[in-house]
Amino acid sequence: MTRDATDGPEVEWSRLKAQELRALAARGAAAILPVASMEQHGPHLPVQTDACLGLEVARRAARLAWDDAPAVVAPVVWQGLSEHHMPFGGTLTLSHQTFRAVLMDLIESLRRQGFRRILLSNSHGGNITALNALVDEMGARRAEDLGAPALVAATYAVEAAEAFAPLLEDQDGVQHACEAETSMMLACAPDLVDAAILGEVGTPFPGRALGGGGAHRWRPFEHLTGDGALGVPARATAEKGEALLAAGAQSLAALLRDDAVWAAAGDRRGAATGGVPFADR
Helix, strand or coil: CCCCHHHCCCCEHHHCCHHHHHHHHHCCCEEEEEECCECCECCCECCCHHHHHHHHHHHHHHHHHCCCCCEEECCCECCECCHHHHHHCCCEECCHHHHHHHHHHHHHHHHHCCCCEEEEEECCHHHHHHHHHHHHHHHHHHCCCCCCCEEEEEEHHHHCHHHHHHHCCCCCCCCECCHHHHHHHHHHCHHHCCHHHHHHCCECCCCCCCCCCCCCCCCCHHHCCCCCCECCHHHCCHHHHHHHHHHHHHHHHHHHHCHHHHCCCCCCCCHHHCCCCCCCC
16 A cells, blocks of 8 residues: 555654664664465465555554554565465465574564564464464563563454454454455555456355364365355455454554553562472472
């Protein structure tokens, strides 16, 4: 989406000067690192859909939160975990090991630049488990390393799920190349959407990938859909997409503004333990 002067402050890392970024770090600004994928999105959407939407939501969130909690948006990490989409073509994927290594290096770069609040803003469902594991691992180090940044991972579609549901007609959240993602792409990059075939693509989500509640087993995406789109793209409109983008940005802006999200962990062990877990009584 084209930016003009009325959009608010410049928040994109790649458009700022080095000294401007140093100044933002010095004033305690957060760094948003959008994490996405480059994968097939059915016959009607471009393979950059997750990267495009993730970056757009992050930019909007940074501008919304600017007065209370300034933030700068790093270039989107378009390489994600997309092995399950490989059979459809058009997909570039990383291994879990490489994905983790790339993110750790970028997080360390942000830390060395002085940023102490880092939001990993995710826009691809296949990244969620790995991102949570990375945040757990690196967060555990913070107790012993006072210079480590506060690290938060969030997926905008999950954070905004409650706001998304009433905006959608045939699904209650984001699926894949669906009513939601197609609407958002119609709002921010309509020239990349093949609107003429929206009524011909998509597979209604069966409601669950496996039988029970929390059971997990890896499945390739062709297990769920024959054309790479899961959901009902025919319901998409640009107006709906604008409302979804706004809700997604609001959800991330709320995280940026929430001091409790960024505060160091407390310690409720009390004097009885002398500050040492499992102390002798």
